[in-house]
Amino acid sequence: MVVINNFTKTLHSKVPSQLNPKLTRLPSPYTVCVIGASSGIGEHIAYSYASASATNILIASRDMESLAIAAERMKQLNPQARIEVHACDVTSSESVAALAQFTKDTFGRLDALILNSGYAGPVTLRIDKGEPEWVQRAFNVNAMGTYLVAHYFMPLIMASEGGTKTFIAVGSFAGCIRRGPIANTGYTVSKMAQTRLIEYLSEQFGEDGLLPVAIHPGAVLTPMAEGNTPEEFMPYLTDEVDLCGAVCVWLSSRARDLQWLAGRLISATWDMDELISKRHEIVDKDLLKFAMLTG
Template identity: 25%
Template sequence: MTKLLSGTAFITGAASGIGYHTALSFAKYGMENLALADIDRDTLAQAAKSVREKYPGVQVLELEMDVRRTDQVKAGLDALVARFGRLDVAVNNAAIRGPTSATDQTDEGAWADVIETNLSGVWRGQKEALRVMLGQEDRGSREGRGRIINTASMFGLFAPPKGLSHTPYTAAKHGVVGLTKADAVIYGKQGIRINAICPGWTATPLLQQVIDDPNQPMLNQEIERGAMPRAGHVDEIADAIVFLASPMSSFMQGASIVVDGGFTLT
């Protein structure tokens, strides 16, 4: 297998779904050290065990972390540096689905929880990753001081279809795209690349439950509407993140890479 990656990666929301499969893809393509962060300690331990079993040469650091807590995010990055010495790639992926009710029926606390997790949590991860990367050696145009990939969504670029109310989620993911662009301008000259990945319908465990629910026909109808009428596999999203983390994307900055099977084309 071609070695596209090397060094140390930090991934939030790493216990399942896109985060877990990103860890597997990073290990597959050569990353030697993985710091896996998640709020769910037990599921995180299972994910870390799975990575170690599949790739016994990879060093795995487990970080129980709530991205809504500044102290926990900072402590996690400090633990990473203490263990591995350098941070090469940060993937700010932790997110929740949040309420699917219309705005006039949505509780303010539920709104705030989505923003705190899906937007401010990404900001905290990015801030602490930048703190570490700015103190590191710049390894030239291909690697720089480090790379940051933020998980946004196709709903960070446009609104959900009528009948699928995801306003807090959509607002937060639009914010992630804006955060990515704004900081890409500021930190590009300092050798830090920042890009966003915008997945479409992806068969994470959570979405698969909805896809399989006969009482939720609208989602399947929307998936069928795409140019490729299926949900994406989590490893397909993870492999796109590998591309953004690798030297192959070294002249990309502030980009929002859509991986949606052509849904946005329709």
């Protein structure tokens, strides 16, 4: 865990000046959909795209009231943008399919899909403890939700002529751990499955220009984290909530140049210039993916 956290020597807990979304210009027109955008990290991801002058922004979640509030702020950040809100439950095939159809009917294209929806549930450190429904919910949201979003949105993303073809899942380094005070069984294993699905997207669509990336947002004190993080780990939740959004915008703005990152798990806390400097090492050794050690 220490090694992956410190993959770059320089780490950031807040948005570095060079990643300020206000200074990042996306192609125009540009259509992005952020799922799980009603609060916390997802909400601020949407603000980042608004600040970066995305022309069309669709935000979705189960909480329509909070989405409406977020949309109002986004309109203040980017008065020229077309902003739409839509209900979506990523555990429902019908709900995700309806959102994909709405996106197609409303905008006719999609440049970037950002999936932030997630579920942690109460921390359960042993398989024989806790409740099975907590684990089931984690898999339904984190793993199956990622599959459903990819299943229904990939045709639109890949058919969008001249699009940046970006698919970003807000994942977690928790998917890399097996022990310790935050090794929450259902959450960690379902997040590992989510990251593996991103690898599959790269294998299946990477040659056609898709940039699928899983991104660890840092240790952020979100409402979900506050309700599910052990007390001894709370002091470590010091990364700012808007950091992940800034990195998502950066990835989107350079999608074609960053194709070598396809299928990999990165961290929003890493220094992106240093990450780029490691390109040849990452590609040659096929780093930042799950692998079985045999020696």
